[in-house]
Every structure is written in structure tokens, then in C-alpha cells.
Amino acid sequence: MGKIVSRFAPSPTGYLHIGGARTALFSWLLARSQGGEFRLRVEDTDRERSTQEATDAIIDSMKWLGLVHDDEIVFQSTRVDRHNEVIDQLVEAGHAYYCDCSKEQVDAMREKAQKEGRKPKYDGSCREKGLATGVVRFKTPLQGTTAFKDTVKGSIAVENAEMDDMILRRSDGSPTYNLAVVVDDHDMGITSVLRGDDHVNNTPRQILIYRAMGWDVPEFGHVPMILGPDKKKLSKRHGALSVMEYEKMGYLPEAVVNYLARLGWSHGDQELFSMDEMVTFFSTDNLGNSPSVFDLTKFEWVNGQYMQKADPERLADMLCDFYAREVGVEEAKSVTREDFARIAPLLQPRAKSIVDMLEQSQPFIVDAGFLPYDENAVKKFLTDETKPLLEEIVGRIEALDEFSEQSLEDVHRQFLEDKDIKFKAIAQPIRVAIVGTTKSPGLFETMMVLGKEQTLARLKRAVEL
């Protein structure tokens, strides 16, 4: 068998959604795992609904996910002449014919057929008329069945009699989808088509065109769709957001890819995969054939895993960007990339996303004077008993010549010994004092990131509260 060539062929009528992204991922994986090629084709023949923004958004999303395509992007709209050429050939060879039935007539046929319990379809009345105007229809064989081996669903067979004589060329002269895909896939040398479930019904029709043209039929695979929590087709209501929405929400692209891959694909018990691992392990044999529900909770867990493993420097860059996005470029200058680089490691095991991490960074990046204090925490821990202790600690920290995690720990141990009290007695009061809430990373590492000046300023302010 020769080199495999797969493709992703979105129509630019909207953003790249999570479902489309997964389809793209599987196609990409299929090509990469076999050392093949992955092509991108933009199906922009619907001039009404296709937009440049959508095209850009799709390309950006693919880039963000790391799904790099080979060769040039093919824009279907540029290939109309070739499509028409094929249609003409089909007519000449007797595989297609002109039909001048009006829309109303065809609608009536369909309605009639449905009433009689048959599949609504065009009745083929123009088949042998030898017309030369109107739409061009494909002459679907009246008998027999068209079968194919779906690489994810197994054998699928459809009676030819079930199929309509589909329109190949509209009355305005433009080619239709089913014809265009076949011609493009053939011309691009596509050997493996992996696409959404909603195309299963189109496949037999397309196969018929391949055969009529005497072309090799590629391999087809149809991946089930992604459902919302209510098991209904994923929609905007559920967070069937565009891929770039996930970027805005502070998720890591490799986490999105990982989660998407595990939605419908598996490799034994493994949950976390690097891109390379996915590429080496991927096989359509392990693609599931039933629809799956997008579970945000599990996705967040996956993202958290990647947050923990991520390079703090990279996280720092992202935090800077997100911060600037949030408060504006000018204001964001008050916090440096280096600040974030010191904060990130403390928050890595605690943050589910960049946005989450930025939020948790707040106590670190405001000045002592503006640190918000949680009312309940203050009431509970900054009491008349603890304040004097904090005051004393201030003095001891001030006396420190070297401000390090070790020296901080030493000075506190000593303090506890002198007072004959447990660490528990002062831990939460100190925490509330320096970050304003009862939750934070370890005390001494937090102090280190805060710096001596900020630590003392906060402790002092807390005593005055």
C-alpha cells in the first residue's frame, strides 16, 4: 500500500468547533502515524455563508492546536471549472443527465413518496429525456447495493434504490457538494477520508461517482459526534465553543488535544499522551463508534495535569498576556514577567487553567496597602491573641540579615520554641495576614515570592486591622 493521504475539509461558515477540531485531530493523527500527508481543504463553495473571518479562525485554531497541514491549502471555490469538466464527462458517458423539473414538481414527488411510506426522492422522470438544459443529475443505479467498509463503523450497505438521483450541477451552473468533494479528494490524491458521522449517508452516493469516473475509491471512516451533558448534540448552550474560546479561557492546547483524543479514541488504560505518543499509538482500530459526551470536569483535570508539568517560564509568558488582556497593557506593566515566573511554580499544582492561576496570583501582585482581606478569615484568625504574636514575628523577621526560605523557617521554629506553642497556632494567622485569605501555597515559599518588604508590610497591616 502506498503512502496515505488524509484531509480535513471544513466549510468556513463558522468557527472551528470542538467537534470539528476532533475530526481534524484524528485525520491528522492518521496521516502522521502512517508517515503520510495531511491536507487542508476549505470548502467555501457556499458563497452566501462562507466568510473570510471563519476561514482565518479555522486556520488559527488548527495552528494553535498544532495540527500542521502539508502542502498548500486548497480552496474549493477555485476549482469550479474542474468540477464542471467532470460533470460534463459524466453526462457524456451517460452517468448523468439533465433535468428540467421545477422545485415544486420535485417537492411534490417527495411528498408523495413519503406518504406512500417510501423514501422521499426524485422519481427520475427526466432520465431518458435527453434534455440539454436544467440541472444535471446523477443516474443512480436502480438495482443493487453499494457497500463499503467503514474504518470505524465496519460494514455499511445501502440499497441503490434508496438513493436519489442527486443533483450534480445546479441550475445556476454551480457544482454541488457531493460532486465537488469527490473530484477534489480524487485530484488531491486523498486515500483516507475521516469525517463526521453526519456524512455516512453521503458516502455511498460519493462512491457511485468514483465508480462512474473509474477512479479509485478511498477509505472512509466516520467518527461519531460529540454530545452535550444532556446527551443532545453539542450546541453553543453547552459550551460547544470554538476552539479559540478554550484558548481565551486559559486552557493549554496540548490539554485540549489530549482530552479530545481520548474522547472517542483510546490506547488501553492510558489517559495522558504527548503529541508524539498519540502519533505513534494512533490507529483507527481504536476509535470508538458511539457518540461521547463532552465532560468539562474531566477536561479540567487533564488541563490541570498539563499545568503542573508546564514550564513556569511559559506559564509566566501566558500570565503576562492574560493579565494585559484583563487590565490593559499600561496597567499590566506593574507586574513583570519575572514576577509571574516566581509565582507560577507555587500555583502550578493548584490551578486548573491560566485564568484560574491569574486569579490565584492576585494576592501576590497587589501592593500590601491594597491587599483585600477576607472578612471571616480576619475575624477568625487575626484576634487579640494572635496579633501580639504576629507583631513579635515582624520584629524577628526584620532582624534577619538573610531573607531565605531556610532562615524564615529557622526563625519561626525558634519563635515557637521560645513561646512553647505549636506551628498550627500561628500558621493560619500568618497566612491570612500575608495573603488575606485562608488558602495559599506554603507560608515560607509565599513569603519568599512576596519578598521581605511586602511580607513585613502585610504583617504590620494585619496587626492594625
Place this chain on the structure above:
RNA sequence: GUCCCCAUCGUCUAGCCUGGUCCAGGACGGCGGCCUUUCACGCCGUUAACAGGGGUUCAAAUCCCCUUGGGGACGCCA
């Protein structure tokens, strides 16, 4: 209505092709615990499923049929 497809814990899934090793394994979540200066992380334990009914067979989650449920398609959209 007609055709096509699907059906294992709440969710993602392994197992199904090549029946026995499955009183069904892993993961997320939930619950309980450990660790501990809080919160997380981590670790340990626990919870929970073969849609239903018929076959075939010594033996079925695995093969066959039916029912039910879900989805998709039926366009001069892609």
C-alpha cells in the same frame, strides 16, 4: 414516514472481531482516609455498568434475532 448507525459505571473508556482467564479493568467525579501550616497536589480505599427479551453453546458483555431507547440522514447546504 423511510433508510443508515449506535447501546459497558453519572461521564470518558478497556474487554467484544478470535465466546471461558470478567461475580467486568482503568480514568474523571462522588464518598472515606492518609500526608499536612491552609488550599491544592500526591497516595490509599470505596462507590457505580454489560438497556430489555429471546435464542446458539457445556459456557455470552462477547455470536444471532427481536424490542426499546438514542443519534444521523432524507436540500438546486456543506
